[in-house]
Amino acid sequence: MKKQKPASLVLYVGLVLLALWVVRDFIAVVAWAGVIAIALWPLLRKVEGSRWFTGRTTLIAAALTLAIALLVVLPIGIGIAQALREAHDVNEWFRSAQENGIAMPDFIQRLPFGVHPISAWWQANLAQPLRDSAAMKGLHSTTVMTLGRHFGARAVHAVMVFAFMLVTLFVIFQAGPRLSGSLIKDVRRAFGDDGALLVQRMAAAVRGTVSGLVVVGLGEGALLGVAYFVTGLPHVALLALVTAIAAMLPFCAPITFGLAALWLFSQGSVAGAVGLVVFGSVVVFVAEHFVRPVLIGNSTRLPFLLVLFGILGGAETFGLLGLFIGPALMTVLMVLWTEFVQ
Template sequence: MQEKLERRSFIFSLLLVTLAFALLLKPFFTPIFWACAIALIFFPFYRYLLRHFPKWPNLMALLTLLMCMVLVVIPVLLVASSFVNEMVTLVQKAQTGQIDLSQQVEKVRSAFPGINAFFERFGIDFDQMKERLLGSVMSVGSFLAKNALAVGQNTVNFFMMLGLMLYLTFFLIRDGESLVALLIRAMPLGDEREHLLLAKFAEVTRATIKGNLVVAVTQGTLGGLIFWALGLPAPLLWGVVMSLLSLLPAVGAALIWFPAALYLYATGEIVKASILMVFGVMVISLVDNILRPILVGRDTKLPDYIVLFSTIGGLFMFGISGFAIGPLLAALFIAFWEIFMREFVTPSGIHRNQ
């Protein structure tokens, strides 16, 4: 009796301390998750280097981390910097009147006379929507002007989180196998189940991140290039926006190129509008329809509709990191239920006695 009480007290204390430690690490959830994801993606390269230079694990882990920075981190920072510069320039032109947004909106209305009736069917007043659009642009400009200090503080916070992520990534690459072995030893789920779940975690993380990023970068690059070729303003800005929106399956980049094509039709640029529409449907959208099921759905072994809903739900819950976390949670959910059905339920549907 005393031994049972001590065991239960210890388990309760263990759970309490674990919960407290998890809350302590909660502010660092994003860099920790991305450190795990990057370590999973680049670990095969580290293992390849280690086979040739087994006596220098620290150096091989550092070289792997440097490759990650060259291939991923530095390009993302450069594109993000250019994106912010183009966004600020565009907002400043709108504020100074170099770009008359009100006139552009009126061109669209005059080109599509039925647009008022269309919006009225949904209870939307077109004039009010126009004023809100213009007000939003001005608000963005005011925010950038009045909150420069806050933006600077956020930048410092971003680089601090980036540094923590890279620091942790180094140790996860170097010590990943021993940490996984320790985790399997500590988890009370049974070694076979733990191996299955951890393998599923690695498989889905690699497939989701690599697949979604390949689709997003491809669509954003194609969109930015066609905007540049047609002489549309801020092609880099819109290319990055299309990349971000491409994380949403099914719709994605069309939220940018389709309205842009309609605007070109409205302003009389029929040839450019037709080129953009055909390119969007036949090239940009085709990339999503072909590559995403191959790179994401097939490797994660998830149906397309599960990938769609889990991605959107993940984005709502976790922000930009949700495009990877959402499908990962969905895959683990399915994996747990597969284990349950296999081990605890007979073919007749009767639960087995354990």
């Protein structure tokens, strides 16, 4: 009997590892569905507690899953529709550049330094007809077709992952309180009350991170959208949407409003470009250093530095999914450290 227990443990561990290896391509799908479910769990419980939706778990799960799908599909659809509307103008510009080259913008002559080297490079590489340039000759049909197939394969893979994530999310929502109750019960049985409390704090960390990243990102996008409108930029709604998505990632919003400011500068609107950079910098500074750490730190009870390390380190290690996993792991580290020093 004494030998059977270690053998059983080895067998169980081996079977679990084998099962994880079989479903390895779907682990990220389940993780994304879990992050979204954790973030929306309080809303799910609140809706289920309403007398209008009592016993309608499938309807609630379908509605929440559809809402998540629309939140992702609609912005992408708007962006594609906008790109198709601009495709004709872009094609005409590309043909003109092939035949006549690209004229050097006037703002280059107003740069405080580097005017002559930039002008010389532009005249040598872009001012001449692009059909004769080495760069254009390198874009032969085989290269373009290869790039197109690669992009198409990546797009199909992303669509399939998103579809499986929605199915998984629907199943999690449909399981509802039974799933959370069973999970906490099993964790308490295996690791005691401290283990159950740790899992709950990890869930709170994920929920707080989602709130901190998404809510702050949407706020930055809205404020900078107003700035885009005031400075006279075209396609304000699309630019604000792109900025909001970029702002959900730490320190990425400056890329979008920086490019917008550069476009304003190239059109001769120096005051608008400077104003946009100053306003955007203030918005990002306040959001990244005060609002976001407060939202995430209060829910996880983590200091700002651990929140920042968790987000950036998680993103570097696990990609986008690490933005939410990182703070949860930092919460575990903080709990273990607190118990150790007590």
